[in-house]
Amino acid sequence: MMMMMSEMWKSRDLFFSFVVLATFQLAVSDGHQPLSIVAIHKTTLALDERAYIKATPNVLGLTGQNTEWVTLQYSNPKPNVEDWIGVFSPANFSASTCPAENRGVDPPLLCSAPIKYQYANFSSNSYKTTGKGSVKLQLINQRSDFSFALFTGGLTSPKLVAVSNKVSFVNPNAPVYPRLAQGKTWNEMTVTWTSGYGISEAEPFVEWGPKGGNRVKSPAGTLTFDRNTMCGAPARTVGWRDPGYTHTSFLKELWPNRQDQQLPKGLLLQELMKYIYKLGHRLFNGTEIWSEEYQFKASPFPGQNSLQHVVIFGDLGKAEADGSNEFNNYQPGSLNTTKQIIKDLKDIDIVFHIGDLCYASGYLSQWDQFTAQIEPIASTVPYMTASGNHERDWPGTGSFYGTMDSGGECGVPSQTMFYVPAENRENFWYSADYGMFRFCIANTELDWRKGSEQYKFIENCLASVDRQKQPWLIFLAHRVLGYSSADFYVAEGSFEEPMGREDLQYLWQKYKVDIAMYGHVHNYERTCPVYQNICTNKEKHSYKGPLNGTIHLVVGGGGASLAEFAPINTRWSIFKDHDFGFVKLTAFDQSNLLLEYKKSSDGQVYDSFRISREYRDILACTVDNCSPTTLAS
């Protein structure tokens, strides 16, 4: 059984004797990952000598790039509309990697899902009649070579007709897809990236320094995880793919950014305050392997009064620029959102992606593709993540919800591939200071109710901020713990997750949280400043003085297919949009904040409000938030 594809061809007959038993339980949850429709474990052989599929070029990334288009040409003497092309990586996809789940049972012929697929007729209308076609697909460097296979029989009962030549990036192990995140202190930036170099092959590091200044090298730590750390299928079975190595380096004692100041000769000081960095691996024979050069700006000191821009959204997901994996139109807004944020990047300082990151849902190849998609953003500004159901949930593993939404990942890839400044990255809750902001990031996939460990964290995060210096207090979480008019909540007679705000609303009120934002519901909605369902402020666009409650926003329209609103109008809901978009917060100073909701299709603002207030307005008393007083004088 331990054979490679080429050998399989030669001994084709042998394979017809295989009984393909569906020993692989495919966990297909609500989300329907596009790859989940491919019943790869049911593959049978229908190899045809006259059929072929050819890929060009053979070698990718000759000029150092990590993304390249390949052209496929193929022919099938017995074409069918349902014929499709699977992209496999490693190229030697075969029974050789199929574990037999039970002794005495033959493993299936194929047991690794394609990393993407496309219909044979996608850009060849006449394929159905002529059996000839060609298509261009985009590949990214993901540590292995690639091959392409032509299947008939549709996605659900695939029959392998032909396999292509192998193609490969010049250096499949190259360091790729850097993602920044704030460290545990304000003046530390973490750089996390992926490579094919383990610690026994090379030493990972970041070479960095201020633009025009001296560069230093900082070491990086290396993590990986194996199949056994996955909690179930498909992550443990057909969806498994070697994740390579995740490296993180901690760049410390950064000099805070400064406000734009014109220098003589029209140079921006801010430009000078940028840091340049490059990822490196030193092989043990002395050779150094380098990534390209990237830049970032250090974060402001907590309380620093300067212009600060924050972008927040949830549920971005990923999509393929070449149109592949279109089944279910899984995350139709993803590329538009990514594009608009990249377009506005010079006016964005930090990004929060609050859960449901890439919806790999157990198909691990998708994590590379996601980190490649967001690279222009994440390599330039801190890309802060939160945990969502699609990262964490799996029955019987301690997730608060027992759904199968993580496809067996049970949090491992997200906790490993993205750094967050959490005390315990497994818990995924943390606080982040950014200038005049304090963010408290919760993890709705673990218990948050009073008495839980997370509740203590949330209270401590909200209570430990100096509001005179960091007046803008923001609560972030994946599922809606506040308010949403989503049809699926309303159908349950509710406007939130069960027990969502039951305990937390006292904390938000007591600690005067200004804004709380959630994803999970794939649309946009804004409430009035609200407490216990009651609007505490009648204003809609220009808040002055105390809010007296918290403004809740649903910002889950990052990319995944949209969610419906229930046909109901509550008093607290003051703006709804059934479209893809994201939110941008701008703090002008300690007294003025602007929130804008932008659509991903055109980047224009469709909803906004301002808060103008002074320190005494934060101290002001209203219901349930006054400190006790004494009569003594």
Ligand SMILES: *[C@@H]1O[C@H](CO)[C@@H](O)[C@H](O)[C@H]1NC(C)=O
């Ligand atoms: C292309 O293939 C898909 C999938 O089988 C099918 O739904 C579609 O109708 C085909 N289009 C054409 C133009 O044949």
Ligand SMILES: *[C@@H]1O[C@H](CO)[C@@H](O)[C@H](O)[C@H]1NC(C)=O
């Ligand atoms: C398939 O390729 C991968 C990496 O390219 C390699 O690690 C593995 O040993 C190969 N398997 C076989 C059976 O050749």
Ligand SMILES: *[C@@H]1O[C@H](CO)[C@@H](O)[C@H](O)[C@H]1NC(C)=O
């Ligand atoms: C070091 O090893 C790499 C990878 O094996 C090889 O490509 C390179 O030529 C070697 N360099 C030297 C100086 O031997």
Ligand SMILES: *[C@@H]1O[C@H](CO)[C@@H](O)[C@H](O)[C@H]1NC(C)=O
């Ligand atoms: C993406 O943006 C384009 C251009 O603005 C727009 O036509 C398209 O409808 C958008 N896609 C989605 C799914 O919103």
Ligand SMILES: *[C@@H]1O[C@H](CO)[C@@H](O)[C@H](O)[C@H]1NC(C)=O
């Ligand atoms: C906020 O609450 C205080 C005290 O309850 C009240 O006096 C004030 O009018 C409220 N502000 C607004 C804008 O409703």
Ligand SMILES: [Fe+2]
């Ligand atoms: Fe979600």
